[in-house]
Amino acid sequence: MASILVVEDDATILKMEEKILLDAGHQVTCCRDGRSALAQAKQNPPDLVVLDIMMAGLSGFEVARLLRADPATSEVPVIFVTAKTNAASMNEGFKAGGSAYLTKPFSGRRLLALVEKLMSGQ
Amino acid sequence: MEAHVTALDRRPTLKELLDPSTFTEVCRSFVDLYGIGIKVFDADGARLVDLRIGNTDFCGYLFRMPVGQQRCTATVSKVKSLSLEDARMQSGDEAIVAHTCFTGLRYLVMPVVHELDLLGRVILGPFRPDDLDRLPEELSSVGEDYDPVMAAALVKAVRRAPESTVRKVLDQIRLIIDVIVHSGYKAYLTSSMHIESITAAHHELVDRNKKLMESLEKLRELDRLKSNFLATVSHELRTPLTSVIGYSEMLLEGLAGDLSAEQRSYVGTIMEKGESLLALIGSILDISKIESGRIALSPSSLDLSDLAQTAITTVAPQAQKKGIRIDIEVEDGLPAISGDRDKVRQCIINLLANAVKFTPDNGNVRLRIDRYTGTRKGPPAGREDEAGYALFEMMDEDFVRISVTDSGIGIASDQREKIFDSFYQVDSSSTRAYGGTGLGLSIVKSYVEAHQGEVWVESAPGEGSSFSLLFPVNSQIAESAGSAVGIV
Numbered sequence: 001m002a003s004i005l006v007v008e009d010d011a012t013i014l015k016m017e018e019k020i021l022l023d024a025g026h027q028v029t030c031c032r033d034g035r036s037a038l039a040q041a042k043q044n045p046p047d048l049v050v051l052d053i054m055m056a057g058l059s060g061f062e063v064a065r066l067l068r069a070d071p072a073t074s075e076v077p078v079i080f081v082t083a084k085t086n087a088a089s090m091n092e093g094f095k096a097g098g099s100a101y102l103t104k105p106f107s108g109r110r111l112l113a114l115v116e117k118l119m120s121g122q
Numbered sequence: 123m124e125a126h127v128t129a130l131d132r133r134p135t136l137k138e139l140l141d142p143s144t145f146t147e148v149c150r151s152f153v154d155l156y157g158i159g160i161k162v163f164d165a166d167g168a169r170l171v172d173l174r175i176g177n178t179d180f181c182g183y184l185f186r187m188p189v190g191q192q193r194c195t196a197t198v199s200k201v202k203s204l205s206l207e208d209a210r211m212q213s214g215d216e217a218i219v220a221h222t223c224f225t226g227l228r229y230l231v232m233p234v235v236h237e238l239d240l241l242g243r244v245i246l247g248p249f250r251p252d253d254l255d256r257l258p259e260e261l262s263s264v265g266e267d268y269d270p271v272m273a274a275a276l277v278k279a280v281r282r283a284p285e286s287t288v289r290k291v292l293d294q295i296r297l298i299i300d301v302i303v304h305s306g307y308k309a310y311l312t313s314s315m316h317i318e319s320i321t322a323a324h325h326e327l328v329d330r331n332k333k334l335m336e337s338l339e340k341l342r343e344l345d346r347l348k349s350n351f352l353a354t355v356s357h358e359l360r361t362p363l364t365s366v367i368g369y370s371e372m373l374l375e376g377l378a379g380d381l382s383a384e385q386r387s388y389v390g391t392i393m394e395k396g397e398s399l400l401a402l403i404g405s406i407l408d409i410s411k412i413e414s415g416r417i418a419l420s421p422s423s424l425d426l427s428d429l430a431q432t433a434i435t436t437v438a439p440q441a442q443k444k445g446i447r448i449d450i451e452v453e454d455g456l457p458a459i460s461g462d463r464d465k466v467r468q469c470i471i472n473l474l475a476n477a478v479k480f481t482p483d484n485g486n487v488r489l490r491i492d493r494y495t496g497t498r499k500g501p502p503a504g505r506e507d508e509a510g511y512a513l514f515e516m517m518d519e520d521f522v523r524i525s526v527t528d529s530g531i532g533i534a535s536d537q538r539e540k541i542f543d544s545f546y547q548v549d550s551s552s553t554r555a556y557g558g559t560g561l562g563l564s565i566v567k568s569y570v571e572a573h574q575g576e577v578w579v580e581s582a583p584g585e586g587s588s589f590s591l592l593f594p595v596n597s598q599i600a601e602s603a604g605s606a607v608g609i610v
Contacts (some may be wrong), residue, residue, distance in 0.1 A: 104364040111341035
């Protein structure tokens with residue numbers, strides 16, 4: 001069981017992600033934007049972050065870079081979940097320190113498999 | 123069109139109408155024959171012909187003296203510049219103006235006129251008029267060294283003739299000049315009109331080129347906008363689809379409790395349709411990438427037999443629904459080809475999906491992979507403009523051929539090229555009957571060509587179609603930047 005921070009500006013998708021992760025027994029914290037996600041992560045570093053890319057204000061890429069820059073969260077793995085399917089965005093995601101890249105629409109099973117893989121790797 | 127001065131607006135000069143060297147020769151024969159010098163000037167005073175007679179020692183003698191030089195210069199300048207405005211309107215003998223020099227010698231000046239335009243003048247002289255018995259007394263004022271006896275002896279060498287005779291000579295010259303000017307003018311007009319028409323054609327072409335360049339730019343811009351728009355739209359469509367598919371999956375997974383069989387079936391339909399919508403968005407995005415020339419290949423060595431099996435798995439559900447059997451036949455010992463796994467698989471899937479779509483219930487579809495050695499039917503993609511590309515047509519190459527043959531409706535011969543165009547279906551009613559976007563084959567063609575391969579179609583309407591993809595065996599596909607990505 002892991003504590004997971006989910007950052008997603010689309011409320012419906014956020015609720016879906018929360019439900020899938022909760023149902024698998026994880027502890028979930030939800031944020032609708034990058035700023036509050038960073039504050040939340042600093043205050044209470046999660047085991048893993050599920051991060052959208054296209055959000056108003058800070059983009060997912062920026063959030064990931066800031067997480068990396070902060071010693072408190074620099075080791076927390078990040079899964080990007082995004083509708084950006086092009087190769088350049090994937091590359092940027094890995095450069096920003098992402099551990100995995102999942103394109104929308106995504107399968108809940110795939111998300112859970114990734115979470116499990118990243119958590120067992122620690 | 124830009125305003126420009128036409129060649130026809132301009133009057134030719136005498137120099138342009140006469141061929142100066144030939145004309146000089148004509149004048150020289152007159153000079154030799156009559157022993158009188160000839161000068162020809164154009165309307166601007168430029169000298170075209172200047173033939174002097176060798177025995178003008180008389181003039182030279184006077185010219186050596188200061189006042190003589192002065193007066194001689196004034197005479198020459200006078201015959202060169204005296205007004206011919208009145209003479210211009212006259213014809214024949216009336217047009218000739220006589221000017222008597224301070225020595226009593228005489229010049230005759232005749233205008234050269236064409237269509238009332240004064241083109242220049244012919245000066246014949248000096249000659250000694252037969253009414254000049256002796257040199258004028260006041261000639262002694264030319265200088266202190268003046269010797270009347272000497273002058274009288276020298277002047278005898280100057281051609282003596284009645285003015286009327288010299289006028290006749292000048293009239294002969296005029297006839298010749300008229301002929302030359304007339305034909306010269308005709309030639310000038312012809313060449314001017316020629317130049318004029320070429321200039322006009324040139325201006326028109328420049329103008330047209332400019333317009334074409336402008337519309338090309340506009341089209342490129344529109345094309346770029348369209349591709350951007352498609353990329354944005356397909357991206358924006360993914361977000362709601364994420365929820366449609368995701369929540370359906372959650373229901374099917376029982377995350378909201380158990381479902382009845384009917385509920386499962388309905389949710390299954392929602393999910394299936396969501397996924398076909400997703401595939402459609404994928405195609406639109408693919409085509410927008412293809413059209414903006416951004417196909418990124420990540421090549422590896424491909425086992426086509428394996429790829430074919432996974433492709434068949436993808437279309438199997440649709441085939442089963444229609445009772446269509448898919449046969450697969452793979453030649454033994456096929457060489458491996460270098461290619462992008464996902465894109466080659468996409469090509470096979472698209473061909474199979476089309477074959478299943480256009481084959482009636484209980485028909486059959488055959489997928490065959492074999493080695494093929496032969497010539498291309500056209501130049502390799504992107505090399506159409508290369509000089510000598512025809513050589514490619516003559517060379518045998520080794521390919522791996524993937525053929526998909528169906529027992530469907532077939533394609534008329536005049537449609538066979540068009541089916542590879544984006545959004546094209548043989549007729550629009552087929553969209554309603556068979557569904558789809560008409561992007562599948564266009565994507566196949568672009569992907570195969572990105573692999574330096576070739577696509578063929580053979581078909582007999584009513585009996586079925588056979589699509590062949592040729593992938594060259596020995597080509598090395600360069601890896602495109604930014605393509606090595608995936609999920610860890």
